[in-house]
Every structure is written in C-alpha cells, then in structure tokens.
Amino acid sequence: MFEGLYDIDWSSMEHAYGSAAEVPGLLLGLRSPDREERRKALVRFYSAVHHQGVVVPCTTASLPFLFELAGDVATPDRAAIVDLLVSIGTAAVEECENQYADLVDFAGAAAVVRERAEVFVGFAADADPRVRRAAIPGLALFLDDTDRAAAVLRDRLSAEPGTAERLLVVDAMATLALRVPALSDGAMAWFDELAADASRDPGTRLAAVVQQARCAPEQISKDTVPAAIDLLREMANATVPDGERPAPAFHVTPTTPEAPAAGVAPQVVAAFEDLDRKGLVHAPTTHLLRTFHETLAGRVSQRTALLAQQLRTPDPGSRLDAIRMSAELMKSWRGDHASLILQVSEHLGATEHEVAAEAAAVLEECHAIAEPARDALAAHVAAHGPDAWAAPHSEQRRAHQEAVRALGRLGDARAVPSVLAALDSGVDAWRAVEVAGTLIEAADQLVPHLCAHLRRVDHTQRWLGSGAAALLSALGDLRDQAALPSIIDTLTAAVRHDQAGTTSAALKALATFGPAAAPALETIRPLTAASDAHVRPDAVAALWAIGGDREEVMPLLGELLTGRPFFWKTRAADVLAEIGLPAVAALPQLRQLLTDRYDWVRIHGAAAVWTIGGEAETSIVLDILLQAWSQNPATGDHIVAFLDRMGLAAEPALPQVRSELTLPRRNARFASIRRDEELQRGCHAIIGRLS
Structure with a gap:
C-alpha cells in the first residue's frame, strides 16, 4: 500500500491553504491506528484537499491511494474513505464538462473515478452496511454503462437487508433517471411497481412514491401525499422484533453550563454548536422526507399534512428531524402556518429533552408567527420555573431557555422571571439580554x-x-x-x-x-x-x-451626504427625512442620491426627497422605489413600509404591491420571517386603503 506515494511531487501542487506537501501525511493518517489522528486527517483532507467540494490536481493525485485504503478491509473507518471518494467523484462528474482554469481538475478526477467504477459495485455489496451506504450513491454516477447501472441497482434492492440501504438504492435510481433521461420511463415504471407491491416493506414503497415525485414533480397528483402519509403511518405502526430494534437515535448526558473559551464570545460558541446540531440526522427516513419536501416546494397545505404525520411518529429521532423540517417550511414559504406552530408546540412537553429543546428553538426562530403557541410556551416555562434556566442537563436547559426567548419575543411578561434569573445568575445571560428589550412592561x-x-x-x-x-x-x-x-x-x-x-x-x-x-x-x-x-x-x-438643533446638525448631514461610505448617505437621508420640510435646503444634495449606483442609497434618498419635497416629487420617487424593488426583492419590506406612509400618493404602486402577494416564497431581507410578515401586512394595508 502507498507504493509510489513519495514519487509524486506534492510540493509542486497546492490545496486550499497552500502547498500540498502535507497530503502524504494526511493519507497515512487516514490509516492510523489512533482514532483521533484519523479524524483529524479526514477533517483536514475535506477542508484543504477537497475544500468546499472543489477538486484540484492534488485531489486527483490522491485518488489511487484513497481507493487502496477503501479496498483494504484492514483499513479502519473504510466507510468514511468510501464516502470521501463518492464526494470527490460526485463533484468531478457533475462539473467535468464545464470549462475551468488549470487550478481545478474535475475532468481528471472524473476520469479516474469512472475507470474504477466497478470498485463501487463491490463496495455496494460489502459486508459492512456502513460501506454499502457510502457506496450506493456512486452507482448512479460513475458507471458509464447506464443500463448496467440500473440493473445493478435493481439487483441491489433485492439483495439489501437494511432499510437505510434500500432507501439509498431507490434514491440512486432516481438520480440515474435524472442524469440519463432515456432511462426515465423504465425508472418510473419500477417506482410504480415498488409502490404498489404490498409485499414490500413500507419504507421502500415510500421511497418509490417520493422518488417518482422527484423525477416528475409535474405529475404529482392529489393522491401522492396521502399515499405517503399512509405509508408513514404504516411504518410508525410496524412491530419491530427486539433483536432488530435500532439503537436510540440520540442520547444526551447531563452537563453543567460551561463558560466559553477565553477570548471567544459565547454567541460564537453557540452558533457553531447550532451548526453541528443541525448537521445531525436522527432517522433513516430523514433524507428521503427532506427530498420529498423539496420536491413539493410551495405546496404548503400538503407539506403541512405530511409534517403532521411525521410529528406523530413514535420514534423521537424522526420527530426531532420533523420539527426541523417544519422550521424549513415556515421560514421559506408563505401561508397559514398556525396549525403547524401548534403541532410543534405540542412537543414542548416531550419526555426526550432534545425533542423539547428543538421544538422550543423552532418556536423562537419562528417567533414572528408563533402567537398560536403563546400559552403552550408559557405553560412550559411555568412548569419548570426560573431555576430551569441553569438546569444541569444541557438539553433541558436549552429547552427552557429557548421557550423563554420565544415567549419574550412575543412580549409576554410571563418570560420575565426566567430572564431575571438569567441576569442574576449570569448563566447564559447573553441569551436573556437578547430578548429583554421586547419586555417593555417589565x-x-x-x-x-x-x-x-x-x-x-x-x-x-x-x-x-x-x-x-x-x-x-x-x-x-x-x-x-x-x-x-x-x-x-x-x-x-x-x-x-x-x-x-x-x-x-x-x-x-x-x-x-x-x-x-x-x-x-x-x-x-x-x-x-x-x-x-x-x-x-x-x-x-x-x-x-x-x-x-437644526442649524447645528444640517452642515454635518451635508458632509455625510458627500462622504464615500454608502451608509453615511443613507443615514443622513434618514435624519433629513426626520427633520422634514425645514430641511428643504438639502433637496439638491438628496436628489443626487437618486442616481447613485447602489440601490439602498437611491431608496433612502428617494424616501427623504418625498418626505421633504412632498407630492411634487411623487412620480420620480415612485419610479426609483419600484425599480429598486424589482431589481432587488430584498428591499421590499423597507420600500413597502415607506409606500404605506405615502398614503394615497402610493396608488401607482398598487400593481407591484398586489404582485408581491402572489409570490409563494418569503421575499424579505436576511430570509427573515419577521420582515416578510411585515412586508405582507404592509401590502395588505396599502391595498385595503387604496382599493
């Protein structure tokens, strides 16, 4: 193994962070008997040699050695190596037809992976189910003989004993059909056959329903989602023999709150913890159901019905992932989410602290539409009392804190005792500070x-x-x-x-x-x-x-209007708008902002011009605002708020305001539910006034 490793001039190549001279050491590290050394080598390989999915010459040069590692049963963590190979191969095959500079080598890596495609057929039948799971997606991408690829997948499904692996096989068939349209009819017929086969396990049949929808979303019928719900219900009710029952999807041990590392803000630590948490998958059907939700896209009522069943499953890991999928729906798509908010809030009382914590976190994240959950949040907070803010169990602590924050975001005084307890104890006080400003009455x-x-x-x-x-x-x-x-x-x-x-x-x-x-x-x-x-x-x-003092501040505002930073101009325009008509002397400078190359400067300038200049400026101001809104939808909530202040003068904007409300996706800055809800309310207010 590793013959010829040092014959390659690694130092002449580069990875994401400089010289690739360290690559031999990383490859050797992947075979180390020390688990931590293997982990560090793999993390470094992904971050430097396969940085963000990019394939560079040193990545391609590594492939033969990665194949050697994956093929040797004595290699620890073989599944991780196969997963790395599939990741590199997927990126290479998907990008190899595009033209890139010499700095990348998608085409070279694609050639290597395709030459060794048969290896993945062997990996997909390996005795280790983890290796099989890692290899199966490669069957749809790397075999040049696509008819054989389809046959291998069909055979693999018949031979595969594991549910997770069967779901991956059906997923791979859909990937193959999307990659090779000539195979689509055969794949769709196969999905039909699987979905209708009552002798099959419900997970495989569900996968067939989902992948058929993925391949032909335009053919989704009114029966598709109900069929999936029935299969989910069947899976939930299935009796699993004790010997075959999977291990718990997760477990959390009690921990006491820890201070962040010196020099690192606790908010930064929490953000990384949240990223790690969201990267976890707790059920074998999660990827499949997430694919289904992505395919259903803006069919909000159907997705809500699907989530209702997901949230009722007995498996806590499935429910936890369903709670996260609920957040993804509510954050991305407009609609009536009241029933989904209530269903999520029911999990505040889950016996599994992590499920309760995730439900509370989602309600906090979606606080702008969380009003239906107000009483459930208050009951949860009261049931545990203010001391739960610093509870020793990490997820119990998180559940209470997130529920308090969600309640506080709603301006509910029932959050105050826990906020005060946080400020008194100092435990995660920053979390309480972030919502304290909403509790005006206290x-x-x-x-x-x-x-x-x-x-x-x-x-x-x-x-x-x-x-x-x-x-x-x-x-x-x-x-x-x-x-x-x-x-x-x-x-x-x-x-x-x-x-x-x-x-x-x-x-x-x-x-x-x-x-x-x-x-x-x-x-x-x-x-x-x-x-x-x-x-x-x-x-x-x-x-x-x-x-x-207007006389004191006007010269200073004039200097800001001529400054280079764009935010000087926007801030000065806003202050001049506050001054109003007495700031008329600034109109010539403000009108110059209307031709600025940056849309936000034009928007703030236009608002100030109209506020000071009055209705005589209406035509040009509306032109500026509506053009900016069309070009940059993220400006919508700000512009609509100003159109609402314009009153009757905003009537020419009605067509664009109405058009905004036809959009199914949320359409405000920073993917903010709050801003998008404000945008919609503003649009409705304008239409109600002017229609």
Missing part, C-alpha cells in the same frame, strides 16, 4: 439588572463580542430613563478606550431617549467628527435626536 424590573451587567463590562478588552452592544440595545428598546446614567458612563468609557463598536451602540441607545439624554451632548458633539466610519454618522443622528 422595564422597571429589567433595567437595574441590565445596567449592573453593563457596568461590569471591561472596556480595556479589545474583543467585547456583542455583549455591551446587546445590553445597550436592550436598554434603548426599554427606554427607561433610569438607564441613562449607565449608558452615558458607558459611552464615556468606550470613547476613552477607543471601543468604536460600543460607542456606536451607546449613541444609538441614547438617541432613543430624545431630549432626556441631553447630559450626553457634551460627549456626543466631538464624535460627529470621529475618524471611525460608523461612529460619525451615529453621533450626528444622536445629536439631532437629542439636541434637535
């Missing part, structure tokens, strides 16, 4: 705790994460004047220690208080000439909001 209780946290911020640290900013944002949202001394002190400290991010956050918070924040003006005025690009416009905006 401002008098929350502000002292938030200010105490703010006073403990060490402004000498160069990396503060978003901790201080989040605290300032919450205090600004609550607008309790008792917070003003702490915010002003924070601004002073941030300026002294050159903490630009905290300075900007403090300026924005102070601006929400208006004239009540006048004691801060002495500190704010010098910042209107700050060198930091973000601090300067924030200082000018705060100066106007607090001081209200």
Whole structure:
C-alpha cells in the first residue's frame, strides 16, 4: 500500500491553504491506528484537499491511494474513505464538462473515478452496511454503462437487508433517471411497481412514491401525499422484533453550563454548536422526507399534512428531524402556518429533552408567527420555573431557555422571571439580554439588572463580542430613563478606550431617549467628527435626536451626504427625512442620491426627497422605489413600509404591491420571517386603503 506515494511531487501542487506537501501525511493518517489522528486527517483532507467540494490536481493525485485504503478491509473507518471518494467523484462528474482554469481538475478526477467504477459495485455489496451506504450513491454516477447501472441497482434492492440501504438504492435510481433521461420511463415504471407491491416493506414503497415525485414533480397528483402519509403511518405502526430494534437515535448526558473559551464570545460558541446540531440526522427516513419536501416546494397545505404525520411518529429521532423540517417550511414559504406552530408546540412537553429543546428553538426562530403557541410556551416555562434556566442537563436547559426567548419575543411578561434569573445568575445571560428589550412592561424590573451587567463590562478588552452592544440595545428598546446614567458612563468609557463598536451602540441607545439624554451632548458633539466610519454618522443622528438643533446638525448631514461610505448617505437621508420640510435646503444634495449606483442609497434618498419635497416629487420617487424593488426583492419590506406612509400618493404602486402577494416564497431581507410578515401586512394595508 502507498507504493509510489513519495514519487509524486506534492510540493509542486497546492490545496486550499497552500502547498500540498502535507497530503502524504494526511493519507497515512487516514490509516492510523489512533482514532483521533484519523479524524483529524479526514477533517483536514475535506477542508484543504477537497475544500468546499472543489477538486484540484492534488485531489486527483490522491485518488489511487484513497481507493487502496477503501479496498483494504484492514483499513479502519473504510466507510468514511468510501464516502470521501463518492464526494470527490460526485463533484468531478457533475462539473467535468464545464470549462475551468488549470487550478481545478474535475475532468481528471472524473476520469479516474469512472475507470474504477466497478470498485463501487463491490463496495455496494460489502459486508459492512456502513460501506454499502457510502457506496450506493456512486452507482448512479460513475458507471458509464447506464443500463448496467440500473440493473445493478435493481439487483441491489433485492439483495439489501437494511432499510437505510434500500432507501439509498431507490434514491440512486432516481438520480440515474435524472442524469440519463432515456432511462426515465423504465425508472418510473419500477417506482410504480415498488409502490404498489404490498409485499414490500413500507419504507421502500415510500421511497418509490417520493422518488417518482422527484423525477416528475409535474405529475404529482392529489393522491401522492396521502399515499405517503399512509405509508408513514404504516411504518410508525410496524412491530419491530427486539433483536432488530435500532439503537436510540440520540442520547444526551447531563452537563453543567460551561463558560466559553477565553477570548471567544459565547454567541460564537453557540452558533457553531447550532451548526453541528443541525448537521445531525436522527432517522433513516430523514433524507428521503427532506427530498420529498423539496420536491413539493410551495405546496404548503400538503407539506403541512405530511409534517403532521411525521410529528406523530413514535420514534423521537424522526420527530426531532420533523420539527426541523417544519422550521424549513415556515421560514421559506408563505401561508397559514398556525396549525403547524401548534403541532410543534405540542412537543414542548416531550419526555426526550432534545425533542423539547428543538421544538422550543423552532418556536423562537419562528417567533414572528408563533402567537398560536403563546400559552403552550408559557405553560412550559411555568412548569419548570426560573431555576430551569441553569438546569444541569444541557438539553433541558436549552429547552427552557429557548421557550423563554420565544415567549419574550412575543412580549409576554410571563418570560420575565426566567430572564431575571438569567441576569442574576449570569448563566447564559447573553441569551436573556437578547430578548429583554421586547419586555417593555417589565422595564422597571429589567433595567437595574441590565445596567449592573453593563457596568461590569471591561472596556480595556479589545474583543467585547456583542455583549455591551446587546445590553445597550436592550436598554434603548426599554427606554427607561433610569438607564441613562449607565449608558452615558458607558459611552464615556468606550470613547476613552477607543471601543468604536460600543460607542456606536451607546449613541444609538441614547438617541432613543430624545431630549432626556441631553447630559450626553457634551460627549456626543466631538464624535460627529470621529475618524471611525460608523461612529460619525451615529453621533450626528444622536445629536439631532437629542439636541434637535437644526442649524447645528444640517452642515454635518451635508458632509455625510458627500462622504464615500454608502451608509453615511443613507443615514443622513434618514435624519433629513426626520427633520422634514425645514430641511428643504438639502433637496439638491438628496436628489443626487437618486442616481447613485447602489440601490439602498437611491431608496433612502428617494424616501427623504418625498418626505421633504412632498407630492411634487411623487412620480420620480415612485419610479426609483419600484425599480429598486424589482431589481432587488430584498428591499421590499423597507420600500413597502415607506409606500404605506405615502398614503394615497402610493396608488401607482398598487400593481407591484398586489404582485408581491402572489409570490409563494418569503421575499424579505436576511430570509427573515419577521420582515416578510411585515412586508405582507404592509401590502395588505396599502391595498385595503387604496382599493
């Protein structure tokens, strides 16, 4: 094994991070007797040699050695090597016909994989089911004789004892049919035969229904989803002999909350944990059902019915994955999701903490439409009490925290005791801070705790994460004047220690208080000439909001309008719009923004021009707004909010407003449910007023 490995001039090639001289060591590491060394080698191989699915010359040069590793039964983790081969081969075959620079080598890798395609036939019949699972997708992609590929897949289905492997075989047949249209009729007939064969297990029949829909989505009938639901129900009711019962899909051991590593913001740690969590699959049918949902696309009512059955399955892993699929539907597609929200909320009481935690997390993520779950969230929070915020069991803790956050996002005061407990204990306090600003009615209780946290911020640290900013944002949202001394002190400290991010956050918070924040003006005025690009416009905006002196602020706004950063122009336009008609002297400069190359500058400029100039500017302003909306749909929620303020003058925009509501996909910035729901409400309000 590895004969000729060092005959290759690896140092003359490069991977994603530089010289490929380390590749021989990675290949040797994949065969190491040490598990951790193998894991590190595989992770490095994916990140550097097969970076984000790219195939480069050193990737191709590695293939013969990877085939040797995968073919030797003495190699540990053979399935992982086969999976790597299939990943490289899939990328190579899919991209080999396209023209690329010499830096990549899809064509070379595709040739190697196709030459050795028969190896995958052997892997797909391996004694190790993990190797079979890894190899089966390659049967649809690498065999040049596609008729033989179809025959191999049919034979494999008959011989395969494992449910997960059978699902992969049917999936591979659909991939083959999509790759080679001449095989489509035969594949569709095979799917029909499988779906109708009552002697087959329900999982295989379900796979046939799903893959037939995948190959011909235009042929999905009113009976397709009900048939799939019946098969899911049959699978859920099937009796599995004890000896064949699969191991639990997951288990979570109790852990105590841990502080993040030094210098790493807890939000960053949590984000990576969430990515890892979402990458897990807990049931063999998950990939199949996700494929079905992708195929059904905007058929919201059918997908909701399908999810209702998925959420009723006895298997906790299947339910957990179904909860995540529910979030994917609600985040991507418009429609009436009230029943799905309620079905997800029923899992807050699941005996499996991870299922309950995922349900709570989805409700928090979809809080903008989570009103039907309000009482279920409150009941869950009350049942465990504020101390559950710091529960020793990691998933029980997560379930409570996410439920509190979802309830808090709804502005429900029943979240307050747990938020206060979080602020008092300091355990994951940042999670509570993020929702504290929505609990306006409890401002008098929350502000002292938030200010105490703010006073403990060490402004000498160069990396503060978003901790201080989040605290300032919450205090600004609550607008309790008792917070003003702490915010002003924070601004002073941030300026002294050159903490630009905290300075900007403090300026924005102070601006929400208006004239009540006048004691801060002495500190704010010098910042209107700050060198930091973000601090300067924030200082000018705060100066106007607090001081209200038009003569003082107009020259400063004029300077921002001529500045290079686009956000100077948009911020200045917004402040001038707040000033209104008395800012008429700025109209010539604002009109220049209407020809800016950046759509957001044109939009903010147009809004200011109309607000100051009045109805005489309506025609050109509407042209700018509607053109920007057509070119960049992500501007829609902002534009619709302004059209709503325009009143009767917005009537020429009615066709585009109506057209927006015909779109089935969510269509707002940052894939935000909240923004999209606001966009739809704004459209309905405009139509109701003008129709």
